Amino acid sequence: xxxxxxxxxxxxxxxxxxxxxxxxxxxxxxxxxxxxxxxxxxxxxxxxxxxxxxxxxxxxxxxxxxxxxxxxxxxxxxx
Amino acid sequence: xxxxxxxxxxxxxxxxxxxxxxxxxxxxxxxxxxxxxxxxxxxxxxxxxxxxxxxxxxxxxxxxxxxxxxxxxxxxxxxxxxxxxxxxxxxxxxxxxxxxxxxxxxxxxxxxxxxxxxxxxxxxxxxxxxxxxxxxxxxxxxxxxxxxxxxxxxxxxxxxxxxxxxxxxxxxxxxxxxxxxxxxxxxxxxxxxxxxxxxxxxxxxxxxxxxxxxxxxxxxxxxxxxxxxxxxxxxxxxxxxxxxxxxxxxxxxxxxxxxxxxxxxxxxxxxxxxxxxxxxxxxxxxxxxxxxxxxxxxxxxxxxxxxxxxxxxxxxxxxxxxxx
Numbered sequence: 001x002x003x004x005x006x007x008x009x010x011x012x013x014x015x016x017x018x019x020x021x022x023x024x025x026x027x028x029x030x031x032x033x034x035x036x037x038x039x040x041x042x043x044x045x046x047x048x049x050x051x052x053x054x055x056x057x058x059x060x061x062x063x064x065x066x067x068x069x070x071x072x073x074x075x076x077x078x079x
Numbered sequence: 080x081x082x083x084x085x086x087x088x089x090x091x092x093x094x095x096x097x098x099x100x101x102x103x104x105x106x107x108x109x110x111x112x113x114x115x116x117x118x119x120x121x122x123x124x125x126x127x128x129x130x131x132x133x134x135x136x137x138x139x140x141x142x143x144x145x146x147x148x149x150x151x152x153x154x155x156x157x158x159x160x161x162x163x164x165x166x167x168x169x170x171x172x173x174x175x176x177x178x179x180x181x182x183x184x185x186x187x188x189x190x191x192x193x194x195x196x197x198x199x200x201x202x203x204x205x206x207x208x209x210x211x212x213x214x215x216x217x218x219x220x221x222x223x224x225x226x227x228x229x230x231x232x233x234x235x236x237x238x239x240x241x242x243x244x245x246x247x248x249x250x251x252x253x254x255x256x257x258x259x260x261x262x263x264x265x266x267x268x269x270x271x272x273x274x275x276x277x278x279x280x281x282x283x284x285x286x287x288x289x290x291x292x293x294x295x296x297x298x299x300x301x302x303x304x305x306x307x308x309x310x311x312x313x314x315x316x317x318x319x320x321x322x323x324x325x326x327x328x329x330x331x332x333x334x335x336x337x338x339x340x341x342x343x344x345x346x347x348x349x350x351x352x353x354x355x356x357x358x359x360x361x362x363x364x365x366x367x368x369x370x371x372x373x374x375x376x377x378x379x380x381x382x383x384x385x386x387x388x389x390x391x392x393x394x395x396x397x398x399x400x401x402x403x
Contacts, residue, residue, distance in 0.1 A: 010172035010370070039175060039373070040248070046255040048180030049139040050173045063139070063168050064276065 001031040001075070006042050007051040013037070015065045016051040023071040031075070082118050089114045108300030115292050115338070119211035120281075123288070126207035127280050132273040134168045135264070139177055142167045146194070147184035154234065157193040160186075161229035164197030165222070171199055171367040175374055182245065183254045189237020196387055197229035200362040204284060204334050209357075212341035220398075221354060228358070228390035235386050236379075244379035287335030295338035298346065308347025318352045319395035323388060326359025336360060350402050355395030362387055 005020055007013020017035055024031050036042055042050065049063040053071070060074050089110055093099050099106035142163045149156055169177075174195060181191040201222055209218040264272065311318040329336060340353045363384060372380055 007172065008175055008370070008373075010366075012170065012172045039179070040252055042176055043179055043183070043252045044255045048143065048173070048176045048254065049168070050176050063170060063173055064279075 001029065002056055003031050003033045003075070004054040005033070005035045005051065006045065006047050006054065007035075007037060008039050008042065009037055010051070012065050013051040016053060019065065019068045019071055020053065023068050023075060026068070027072060027075060029075060082114070085117060086114055104300035106300075108296040111299040112292055112296035115211075115296070116289060119208065119288060119292065119338070120285075122211035123204070123207035123281065124277065126210060127203045128273055128277040130166075130203035130206070131276045131280075132269060133166050135269045135273055137163070137167045139167055139169075139173070139180070142194070143177075143180055143184050143186070146181065146186045146190060154230070156187065156190045157230045157233040157237070158226075160190045160193040160233065161197040161226045164194045164229060165201045165226075167194075167198065169198040169202075171364065171370070174199075174367055175370050178371070178374055179249050179252055180254055182249055183252060187237055188242055188245070189233045189235075191233075192236045192383065193229045193233030196232055196362055197225055199364070199367065200229065200358055201225040202361060204280065205337070205357065205361055208288075208334065208337040212337060213344075217350075217354075221357070224354065224394045224398075225358065225362075228362070228387065228394060232383075232386045232390050236382060239382065241379050241382060244376040244382075246374050246376060249374050284334035288338070291335035291338035295342040298339070298342040302342075302346050304345050305347040307343065311343070311348040311352055313349040313351075313399040318349065319355045319392050319399065322352045322356035322395065323359040323363075323391055326356045327363045328365050329360050349399040351395040351398030351400070354398055355391050358391045358394070359388070362391065 003020060003024065005013070005017050007016065020033060024033060036045070045054075047054075047059065047062065051065060052059055052063070053061040053066065053074070055074060061070075066074070092113065093106050093110045094101055097106075097109075099109070101107075145163070146156070146160055149159070178191060178195060181194065182188070205221070206218050209221050308314075311322075337357065340348075340356060344350055344353045368380065368384070371383070375383065
C-alpha cells in the first residue's frame with residue numbers, strides 16, 4: 001500500500017503526517033508513506049487543496065486534517 | 080431576545096446566590112463572563128455548523144471549474160469569485176496550490192485575487208464571533224464590507240496588468256488529473272461530517288475564546304465605558320490606520336481577539352476602527368504573506384497588501400463616519 005501526504009509545509013500538513021505515521025504504526029501496516037512537499041509535484045498530481053491524503057493513487061482527504069481514527073478506517077478500507 | 084432567560088439565570092447567580100452588589104466591578108465582570116461565554120459558544124456552534132454544511136456542497140475543484148468557464152475579467156467574474164470565496168472550503172495552507180490551480184485554469188489574476196481575499200476574510204469563526212458580540216446586523220455589514228473589498232481590490236489588481244509579477248515557474252506548471260473525489264456523500268453523511276468538522280474547529284479555538292472573553296470581562300468590570308473614546312474614538316483620524324497595522328501580525332488568535340475588540344468598542348473605540356482591525360487580522364495575515372511570496376514577486380505582493388490594506392482602511396473610515 002502506498003500512502004502519500006501532500007502539503008507545502010504548513011502546520012496542518014505536519015499534523016497530517018504525524019497522524020498518518022501514528023495510524024500506520026498502531027495498525028502495524030507495511031505501507032510506504034511518502035511526504036510530497038514540492039509544489040510542482042503537488043500540482044502535477046492534480047491537487048489544489050492541501051493538506052491532502054492519497055492512498056494508492058486515490059485522493060481520500062483534501063483540505064483538512066483527519067483524526068488518527070479516521071485514517072485507520074481509510075487504511076483498513078484500502079488494505 | 081433568545082438569551083433573556085440565560086441573562087436572568089446569570090443575574091440570579093451573581094446577585095442573589097453569590098450576593099455580589101450589581102454595581103461592583105467583580106459582579107459586573109463575572110456576570111459578563113458567564114453570559115457571554117455561553118452566548119458566544121452557542122452562536123459559534125450554530126454559525127460554524129451552518130457554514131461547514133453549506134461548504135460541503137462546494138469544493139475548490141468545482142469553484143475553479145466554474146470560474147474558468149467564464150473567462151475574462153468582468154465585475155461579474157470578480158463578484159462571483161468573492162462570493163465563492165465565502166462558501167468554498169479554504170485554509171490559508173492551501174492558498175498557494177489554489178492560486179496556481181486558478182491561474183493554470185486560465186482564471187484572470189484579478190478574479191483569482193478576489194477569491195483569495197474574500198476566502199480568509201469572510202470566515203465562519205469571524206462571523207460567529209461578530210454575531211455573538213455585536214449582533215447579526217454587524218455580522219452582515221462585515222460580509223458586505225468584506226465582499227466589497229475583495230471585488231474592488233480584485234478589479235484594481237486585474238486592471239494593473241501585473242501578470243509578469245507572478246513567479247515564472249507558476250506558468251510552467253500543468254495541473255494533472257486528480258485522483259477522483261470519491262462517491263457523493265448522502266445528506267446524513269454531510270450533516271455528520273459537518274458536525275465533526277465544526278467540533279474540530281471549536282476544539283482548536285475554544286481556549287482562545289474563553290481567555291479572550293475572560294480578559295474582556297475584566298475590562299468590562301474595571302474599565303468604564305467610553306474611557307478610550309478620547310484616544311481611539313471617531314475623532315482620532317489615525318486610529319483606523321494604527322488598528323490595521325496592529326492587526327496584520329495577529330493571525331492565529333482571531334478567535335481570542337474579538338472579545339477584546341468588542342470590549343474596546345464599549346470603552347469608546349469606534350466601530351469602524353474595530354472592524355478594520357478585524358479585517359486586517361483575517362485578510363492580511365503574516366503567515367499567508369510568507370506563503371504567497373513563493374508565487375508572487377515582491378512587487379505584486381506589495382500591491383496586494385497595499386490595495387487590500389487601503390480597502391480595509393477606507394471601510395474603517397466609512398463606518399466611523401456613518402455610525403457616529
